[in-house]
Amino acid sequence: MTALVRSLDHESATVRELVGGKASVLARLRDRGFSVPEGVVVTTEAYRETLDTPEMEETLAALRDAVARDDDAERRRLASDLRAAIRERGLPAGVAEALREARPGGSVAVRSSATAEDLPDASFAGQYDSFLGVGDDDLPERVVDCMASAFGDRAVAYRAAAGLGVDEVAVAVLVQRFVEPDVSGIAFSADPVSGRRSVTVVDAGPGRGTAQVSGTATADTVRFDRSEDRILEYRTGGDRDSRVLSPGGVRSLSAIVARIADELGPPQDVEWAIVDGEISILQARPITALFPVPEPRPTDGRVHVYYSFGHRQGMPQAMPPLVLDAWEGLVDWIGRAVGLSDPYAATAGGHLFVDMTPFLRRPLLRGRMLSSLELADERAVAELRRLLAERAEEFRPTGLPVAGALRTARAAVGAAGTAARLAASVPKALLLDDPEEAAPGSNGCTTDGAGRPRPASPAGPPSVAASMRDSRRSWRAPRG
Numbered sequence: 262m263t264a265l266v267r268s269l270d271h272e273s274a275t276v277r278e279l280v281g282g283k284a285s286v287l288a289r290l291r292d293r294g295f296s297v298p299e300g301v302v303v304t305t306e307a308y309r310e311t312l313d314t315p316e317m318e319e320t321l322a323a324l325r326d327a328v329a330r331d332d333d334a335e336r337r338r339l340a341s342d343l344r345a346a347i348r349e350r351g352l353p354a355g356v357a358e359a360l361r362e363a364r365p366g367g368s369v370a371v372r373s374s375a376t377a378e379d380l381p382d383a384s385f386a387g388q389y390d391s392f393l394g395v396g397d398d399d400l401p402e403r404v405v406d407c408m409a410s411a412f413g414d415r416a417v418a419y420r421a422a423a424g425l426g427v428d429e430v431a432v433a434v435l436v437q438r439f440v441e442p443d444v445s446g447i448a449f450s451a452d453p454v455s456g457r458r459s460v461t462v463v464d465a466g467p468g469r470g471t472a473q474v475s476g477t478a479t480a481d482t483v484r485f486d487r488s489e490d491r492i493l494e495y496r497t498g499g500d501r502d503s504r505v506l507s508p509g510g511v512r513s514l515s516a517i518v519a520r521i522a523d524e525l526g527p528p529q530d531v532e533w534a535i536v537d538g539e540i541s542i543l544q545a546r547p548i549t550a551l552f553p554v555p556e557p558r559p560t561d562g563r564v565h566v567y568y569s570f571g572h573r574q575g576m577p578q579a580m581p582p583l584v585l586d587a588w589e590g591l592v593d594w595i596g597r598a599v600g601l602s603d604p605y606a607a608t609a610g611g612h613l614f615v616d617m618t619p620f621l622r623r624p625l626l627r628g629r630m631l632s633s634l635e636l637a638d639e640r641a642v643a644e645l646r647r648l649l650a651e652r653a654e655e656f657r658p659t660g661l662p663v664a665g666a667l668r669t670a671r672a673a674v675g676a677a678g679t680a681a682r683l684a685a686s687v688p689k690a691l692l693l694d695d696p697e698e699a700a701p702g703s704n705g706c707t708t709d710g711a712g713r714p715r716p717a718s719p720a721g722p723p724s725v726a727a728s729m730r731d732s733r734r735s736w737r738a739p740r741g
Contacts, residue, residue, distance in 0.1 A: 265307040266359040269300045269437070279304050281374030281433035286525065286545050293524055295517070296541050298370075300437030301363045303356060305376060308408050308432050310353045317346050325427045328417070340417050344409040357401040365438035368394045372437075373407040377420070377430040388416040389432065393469070394439050407434045440541050442534035444505050445470045446480060448518045449548055451528035456552050458528060459488040461515035465505050466498065481505050485515045514540060521545050555607035555614050564655040566621060566648065567607060567614035573638065579611025588613050621649065621656050 267274050274280050274288035280302040291297040312321070320342050327335040373389035390410035392403045410416060411432040420430060446465035451458045464480040479498035483506060486493050492511060497504055506514070514533065517540055522529045528551055532544040559565045570592065571577060580588070589606045592615060596605025607614045620626040627649075635642040649656055 265304055265310070265353060265356050266363055267302050267304055268363065269297070269302060269435075274302060278376055278431075279306070279433070281305065281376050281431075281435070282546070283372065283374035283544055284433055284435045285374075287435070287542070290521065290524065290542055290545065295521065296539060298438040298440055298541055298543075299365050300369070300435060301360065301365075302374065303352075303360065303404055303434040303436070305431035305433045307353050307356055308411075308434075311347055311350055311405075311408060312428075314346075314350070317343065320346065321428050324412075324417070328421050328427055336417060337414055340412040340414055343412040347409040347412070348405055351405055352401055356404075360400060360404070360436065361397065364397075364400065364436055368396055368439045369400065370435075370437050370439045371395050371400065371403040371407060372435045373410060374433040374435045375411065375430050376432075377423075377425055388413065388419050394441075400436070404434045404436070408432055440534045440536055440543070442469060442536055442541075443467070444510075445532075445534040445543075448514055448531045448533060449528070450518045450522035450531070451548060451551055452484065453548055453551055456554075458554065459486060460493065461485045461487060461518055463506070463511065463514060467505055483511050485511050487515055487519060510535070517542070527551075553609045555609040557604050557607060559603070559616075559618075563618075564652060565616055565618045566645065568617050568641065570606075570613040570615050580613065582611075585611060585613060617645075618656075621645070622658060624658050 267280060269284065269288050269291060271288075275285050275292070277285040279285075280288065284302045287297050287300075291299075312318075320339055324336065324339040324343065327339055370391070370393050372391040375389060388410075390407050390413070392406070395403050411430065417427065420427065444465055444467060446463060448464075449462045452460040452462050454462075461484070463483040463485070465483065466478065466480040470480070481498045481501075481504060482494070482496045484493040484495075485491070490512070492508060495504060495511075517533075518529065518531050521531055521542070525545060525547075527547045529545050530548045531542060534541050534543055555567050570588065571580065585608055589608055592606035592613065593604055596603075601619050603616070603619070605616055605619075607616060617630070620630045631642050631645060634645075
């Protein structure tokens with residue numbers, strides 16, 4: 262087998278720069294024992310050799326210039342010229358023969374595998390061509406079509422939007438045994454809507470799922486909670502009365518998808534197919550739209566409820582790191598003031614969250630907190646009440662005696678007053694050189710030697726950090 266064609270089982274098949282994102286992940290999963298159809302890869306070296314002509318280099322340079330000038334019409338024309346030139350040149354010498362010798366038997370699936378696809382922040386889903394059920398005679402032409410799709414109008418525009426250069430991406434082509442499925446679909450190892458990492462979400466349809474992709478039919482949608490080992494929801498798609506997946510099939514698929522996520526790291530979006538009861542994996546990539554989990558994570562293994570501090574304060578945008586750190590420290594300080602030993606604040610995606618769980622597990626504080634919050638955020642309280650009803654066992658009382666709870670409530674009121682004083686001084690601390698000037702009660706002004714007012718100068722990061730620390734030290738926790 263030529264170096265331009267590699268088996269999916271070859272040790273180099275896990276190298277992204279050689280075989281692209283899709284193939285490298287499937288090679289890794291196949292090596293770990295997952296059921297992945299056998300196949301070969303026409304490597305990125307073959308792609309680069311195909312483009313290695315003076316004429317195509319000249320066209321590439323012109324395309325780079327058109328993208329930089331945001332000349333859409335010229336970009337489309339030059340991309341079309343490149344696709345035509347790639348098809349005219351065809352595969353490098355020896356590749357077609359090596360493909361015929363090494364390819365799996367029967368019809369095959371021919372799919373692009375680009376170096377910049379299936380990434381945590383850019384999936385490139387649907388940007389390149391794929392062909393199913395390809396026979397021996399059409400195989401070389403379909404491989405070239407996949408290479409040429411690197412310069413499809415959508416692919417070029419997508420790369421430009423992602424900040425990637427015109428020729429910064431190389432395309433390998435994956436040729437696998439074609440699987441004609443009884444049932445197929447996608448599965449997410451975490452719920453992309455709620456963000457729950459323990460919930461698998463499955464979309465499934467009969468056959469190849471062509472009708473679901475085209476929009477002429479609706480897939481079955483399943484939500485399965487792995488922590489409780491039960492189906493939370495099963496919605497049958499279209500006009501079908503019967504489900505395409507059995508409870509056992511849902512459970513098996515969920516377990517496989519969870520194992521894939523454990524193997525690859527981040528939560529995964531997995532394409533799969535079932536033939537005669539066997540689940541085959543066709544693709545796996547990170548879920549790109551999943552909001553991060555708040556950190557630090559709880560260690561008690563129980564459900565925790567977080568409330569967005571910024572949205573409650575009318576600050577829906579992500580906070581700058583220094584501001585986020587200051588508020589996180591304050592909220593944790595309030596938690597300690599009311600007797601909480603675990604972190605009360607958590608951060609995710611530049612946002613601050615408050616862990617409401619300790620209050621929800623204390624009956625006296627729960628009622629007061631919900632009543633108070635309901636005045637400002639009815640929807641949040643409605644969701645909290647629904648959650649408490651559905652998951653009552655998770656929020657059974659962990660107890661503070663009544664007297665202790667009352668002391669905690671009084672401490673919380675005192676802490677709230679301190680928080681208000683800090684909130685008033687934080688803007689000053691961000692603008693003043695001298696941390697002492699930001700202390701509660703200061704008007705934020707300094708004087709010169711003659712006692713005349715002097716405007717404050719902007720503070721750099723070290724001064725701001727120091728003022729935050731000094732200000733926090735100057736406030737005492739309220740007595741419980």
